[in-house]
Amino acid sequence: MKPQLKKRLGDLLVDEQLISEVQLENALKEQRNLGLKLGATLIHLGYIDEDQMLTFLAQQLNIKIVNLLQVKIDHNAVQLIPEVHARRLRALAIHDNGEMITLVVSDPADLHSLDVLSTLLKGRPFELMIAREDQLIESFDRVYRRTKEIASFAVKLSEEHGETSAFDVSGLELGGEGSDATVVKLLQSLFEDAVQVGASDIHIEPDEKVLRIRQRVDGVLQETLLPESGIASALVLRLKLMAQLDISEKRLPQDGRFNIKIKGKSIDIRVSTMPIQEGESVVMRLLDQSAGILTFDEIGIPPHLRVRLELQLKRPNGLILVTGPTGSGKTTTLYSALNILNKPGNKIITVEDPVEYRLPRVNQVQVNTKIGLTFSTVLRTALRQDPDILLVGEMRDSETMEIGIRGALTGHLVLSTLHTNDAISSTLRLLDMGAPGYLVASALRAVIAQRLIRRLCGNCKTQHETPLDQQLLLDQLSSESLQGTSFYCAPGCQRCQFTGYRGRIGVFELLELDDDMISALRIDDTEAFSVAAKKSPYFEPLAIAALDYAKQGITSLEEVFKLVDRFESVAPVKQSQPVPDSESAESGLTLAPREPSSLDTLR
Numbered sequence: 001m002k003p004q005l006k007k008r009l010g011d012l013l014v015d016e017q018l019i020s021e022v023q024l025e026n027a028l029k030e031q032r033n034l035g036l037k038l039g040a041t042l043i044h045l046g047y048i049d050e051d052q053m054l055t056f057l058a059q060q061l062n063i064k065i066v067n068l069l070q071v072k073i074d075h076n077a078v079q080l081i082p083e084v085h086a087r088r089l090r091a092l093a094i095h096d097n098g099e100m101i102t103l104v105v106s107d108p109a110d111l112h113s114l115d116v117l118s119t120l121l122k123g124r125p126f127e128l129m130i131a132r133e134d135q136l137i138e139s140f141d142r143v144y145r146r147t148k149e150i151a152s153f154a155v156k157l158s159e160e161h162g163e164t165s166a167f168d169v170s171g172l173e174l175g176g177e178g179s180d181a182t183v184v185k186l187l188q189s190l191f192e193d194a195v196q197v198g199a200s201d202i203h204i205e206p207d208e209k210v211l212r213i214r215q216r217v218d219g220v221l222q223e224t225l226l227p228e229s230g231i232a233s234a235l236v237l238r239l240k241l242m243a244q245l246d247i248s249e250k251r252l253p254q255d256g257r258f259n260i261k262i263k264g265k266s267i268d269i270r271v272s273t274m275p276i277q278e279g280e281s282v283v284m285r286l287l288d289q290s291a292g293i294l295t296f297d298e299i300g301i302p303p304h305l306r307v308r309l310e311l312q313l314k315r316p317n318g319l320i321l322v323t324g325p326t327g328s329g330k331t332t333t334l335y336s337a338l339n340i341l342n343k344p345g346n347k348i349i350t351v352e353d354p355v356e357y358r359l360p361r362v363n364q365v366q367v368n369t370k371i372g373l374t375f376s377t378v379l380r381t382a383l384r385q386d387p388d389i390l391l392v393g394e395m396r397d398s399e400t401m402e403i404g405i406r407g408a409l410t411g412h413l414v415l416s417t418l419h420t421n422d423a424i425s426s427t428l429r430l431l432d433m434g435a436p437g438y439l440v441a442s443a444l445r446a447v448i449a450q451r452l453i454r455r456l457c458g459n460c461k462t463q464h465e466t467p468l469d470q471q472l473l474l475d476q477l478s479s480e481s482l483q484g485t486s487f488y489c490a491p492g493c494q495r496c497q498f499t500g501y502r503g504r505i506g507v508f509e510l511l512e513l514d515d516d517m518i519s520a521l522r523i524d525d526t527e528a529f530s531v532a533a534k535k536s537p538y539f540e541p542l543a544i545a546a547l548d549y550a551k552q553g554i555t556s557l558e559e560v561f562k563l564v565d566r567f568e569s570v571a572p573v574k575q576s577q578p579v580p581d582s583e584s585a586e587s588g589l590t591l592a593p594r595e596p597s598s599l600d601t602l603r
Contacts, residue, residue: 005060005061005109006060009038009039009109010024010027010028010038011024012056012060013042013048013056016056018048018052018056019042019047019048023042023045023047026045027041027042027045027047030044030045037107037110039053039057039107039109040107050132050133051132054130054131054132057107057108057109057130058130061108061109061128061130063108063127063128063129063130064129064130065129065130065131066094066104066129066130066131067131067135068092068094068104068131068132068135068136068138068139068494069135069138069459069460069493069494069495070459070460070493070494071094071494072494072498073092073094073095073139073143073494074093074094074095074096075143076096077093077094077095077096077101077102078092078093078094078143078144079148080093080096080101080120080121081093081117081120081121082120083140083144085116085120086140086144087137087140089105089113089116089117090105090106090107090113090133090136090137091103091104091105091106091113091117091136092104092105092136092139092140092143093121093126094129099125100125100126100127101121101124101125101126101127102126102127102129103117103126103127103128103129104128104129104130104131104136105117105128105129105130105131105136106130106131106132106133106136108128108130114128138495139494141196142197142494142495142497145193145196145197146189146190146192146193146196147193147224149189150186150189150190150193150213150224150226151226153182153185153186153189154186154211154226154228154231155228156182157182157183157186157228157231157234158228158230158231160182183234183235183238184238186231186235187235187238187239190202190213191260191262191267191269191286192262192263193215194215194286195262195263195265195267195286195288196263197215197217197222198217198218199215199216199217199222199286200216200217200219200285200286200327201215201216201283201284201285201286202214202215202283202284202286203215203216203221203281203282203283203284204232204235204236204239204281204282204283204284205276205281206229206232206233206276206278206279206280206281207229207278208229208278209227209229210225210226210227210229211225211226211227211228211229211231211232212224212225212226213225213226218454218499218501218502218503218504219327219452219454219504220454220499229278232278232279232280233279233280235282236273236279236280236282239271239273239282239284240254240256240271240273242258242271243256243257243258243269243271244256244258245271245273250275250279250280251275252275253272253273253274253275254271254272254273255270255271255272255273255354256270256271257269257270257271257354258271259289264290265288265289265290265291266288266289266290267286267287267288267289268286268287268289268356269284269285269286269287270284270285270287270354270356271283271284272284272285287356287357289357289358293335293336293338293339293357293359294332294335294336295336295339296309296310296333296336296337296340298336299329299332299333299336299506300505300506300507300508301333301506301508302508302545302548305508305510308510308512308538309337309446309448309510310340312445312446312512313337313340313341313413315413315445316388316411316413317408317409317410317411317412317413318408318413318414318443318444318445319404319405319408319414319416319443319444319445320337320413320414320415320416320445320446320447320448321395321415321416321417321418321426321444321446321447321448322334322415322416322417322418322447322448322450323417323418323419323420323421323422323423323426323447323448323449323450324417324419324420324449324450324451325419325421325451326419327452328450328451328452329450329452329506330417330450331356331393331417333448333450333506334391334415334417335356335357335359337415338350338359338362338389338391338415339359341389341413342359342360342361342362344361345388346388346389347363347385347386347387347388347389348361348362348363348387348388348389348390348391349362349363349364349365349382349385349387349389349390349391350362350363350364350365350390350391350392350393351365351367351375351378351379351382351390351391351392351393352364352365352366352367352391352393353366353367353375353393353394354366354367363385363387365378365382367393375392375393375394375396375397375400376397376399376400376403379392379400379403379404379407380403383403383406383407383410383412387412388412388413389412389413389414389415390404390407390412390413390414390415391414391415391416392404392414392415392416392417393416393417394416394417394418394419395416395417395418395433397433398433398434398435401430401433401434401435402434402435404416405430405435405439405440405443408443408444409439409442409443414443418430420449421449422449422509422541422542423447423448423449423509423510423511423533423539424447424511424529424530424533424534426447426449426511427440427444427447427511427513427517427521427529427533428526428529428530430444431521431524431526437521437522437523437524438521438522440521441513441517441518441519441521441522444513445512445513446510446511446512446513447510447511448508448509448510448511449508449509449511449542450506450507450508450509450542451506451507451542451546451563452504452505452506452507453504453505453507453546453549453555453559453560453562453563454501454503454504454555454556454559455501455502455503455504455505455554455555456488456489456490456500456501456502456553456554456555456556457490457492457493457495457496457499457500457501457502458502459493459495459496459502460490460491460492460493460495460496460500461488461489461490461500461553462488462489462490462491463486463487463488463553464487464488464489466482466485466487466557470557470561471483473561473564474547474557477543477544477547477560477564478544478547485551486551486553487550487551487553487556487557488550488553488556489556490556500556501556505549505554505555507542507545507546507549507563508542508545509539509540509541509542509545510538510539510540511533511536511539512536512538512539514532514536516528516532516535517529517532517533517536520532542563543560543563543564546559546560546563547560
């Protein structure tokens with residue numbers, strides 16, 4: 001039996017003195033203009049807040065209020081109500097024990113919606129609970145994944161082609177019908193699901209008996225297995241067509257890109273294919289062009305580092321490096337810097353592989369090694385294009401590095417990236433690549449090292465006592481006593497899909513070369529350079545920066561210790577510790593004897 005109010009909602013609210021007669025009359029008049037239900041109109045006008053309305057309805061109808069962000073939702077029960085109806089009726093099925101279905105709604109007094117729900121559930125009995133409307137809307141985006149839809153299209157595509165993996169390439173034309181239409185729908189569902197959960201990458205990996213589809217969300221891969229392994233070649237063919245790759249070449253890796261519109265967003269997709277034992281693996285990087293370029297504040301650079309970095313960007317010449325592993329956000333940081341520098345008075349040229357975001361007023365060049373358009377080739381030409389600022393996507397080899405340093409020494413501000421673990425080892429990598437120490441000392445201004453760590457879910461994080469093993473690690477990491485310091489963990493909730501984490505934030509260390517470091521570089525003394533860098537008053541290692549976030553409750557100690565495990569040199573050098581014989585040993589670098597470089601001519 002559906003619960004019903006004994007009187008009209010407005011009259012009951014007046015009787016309980018939650019609103020006045022005048023407010024009810026005004027709301028009834030405005031209701032026609034707004035096109036909302038009475039309860040929503042009262043909330044919109046500010047006569048009553050949503051929590052008061054929920055409490056009132058729960059008492060009148062004798063039903064429970066539920067926090068959807070804290071309960072576990074049965075995803076099989078969710079499918080009892082199609083997404084389009086769930087969103088329209090503001091209703092979500094969260095549990096089904098076979099006898100009774102539990103429904104959560106935002107307006108249990110709406111009898112028409114309850115009748116529609118009863119029809120959708122084919123007359124099965126249900127009990128009602130009430131929740132905030134914003135929690136319902138947030139839950140819709142989270143629970144109505146495209147997993148079932150993807151599986152359905154995969155089955156259909158497999159049936160259309162039987163067990164064979166040989167697909168008719170000629171039929172895979174844009175706008176086609178039949179099997180091609182199924183491939184398009186399957187890929188569309190894949191992309192929509194990835195955008196919905198905020199995935200940065202999609203992996204399509206054929207195996208002997210299954211097709212493995214994985215999405216990277218907050219740096220962690222989430223896996224879906226499809227038994228229809230034979231459809232992999234159809235997906236790869238369609239993606240190659242979209243990315244304008246050679247569909248007849250299956251023996252060599254290929255790279256391409258295309259753009260699609262998903263849920264009103266412009267998404268650039270970078271495609272990389274690689275031949276593997278069971279066919280071809282495809283990895284797609286998703287770049288949201290509609291999100292715009294982030295500021296230093298938005299990517300998480302703390303104020304004290306931001307001020308110093310912006311001062312470095314104002315210098316007329318020199319080399320600034322951004323370093324970190326793949327996926328650590330280096331390109332995002334570089335684009336944020338370019339956004340600051342992108343003014344009418346500056347001529348900016350970028351050399352990238354690939355160009356990820358389009359910037360107005362910036363001359364962006366896409367590297368194409370197939371036709372000889374390499375980093376070094378473009379850079380030589382760029383230096384003759386009267387630039388003020390050069391951005392080199394990556395210093396991949398000694399030739400690119402040499403031209404970048406030459407540009408920094410001849411009056412240009414040069415920004416680039418390196419794949420190293422930390423700021424100190426980045427400088428040593430330049431020496432290892434053959435750059436003379438005295439030229440690195442003259443050109444290099446600053447190095448930014450960064451990582452992305454996961455944020456604790458703000459909805460379910462709680463304080464906890466630090467276990468003894470973690471306390472011992474903290475004692476080694478920090479020079480100050482952290483006894484009694486509160487740290488946080490998160491058990492997981494609906495909002496974070498019970499992972500305990502939601503989103504990521506950047507962790508940064510900034511190394512600015514001072515006189516002691518420059519002097520050490522001039523004589524190629526890497527040990528003295530490392531010691532001088534660690535003693536710099538402005539230098540704070542990555543793990544210490546992450547520890548500051550843990551103290552603020554932004555991340556967990558587990559995320560901090562991941563940084564420590566990657567390299568042992570993050571802890572500050574204490575008086576009781578011997579100074580390492582060589583920083584190169586800590587960073588994993590081997591400094592081979594350096595051959596004479598063309599940069600020596602700039603002495």
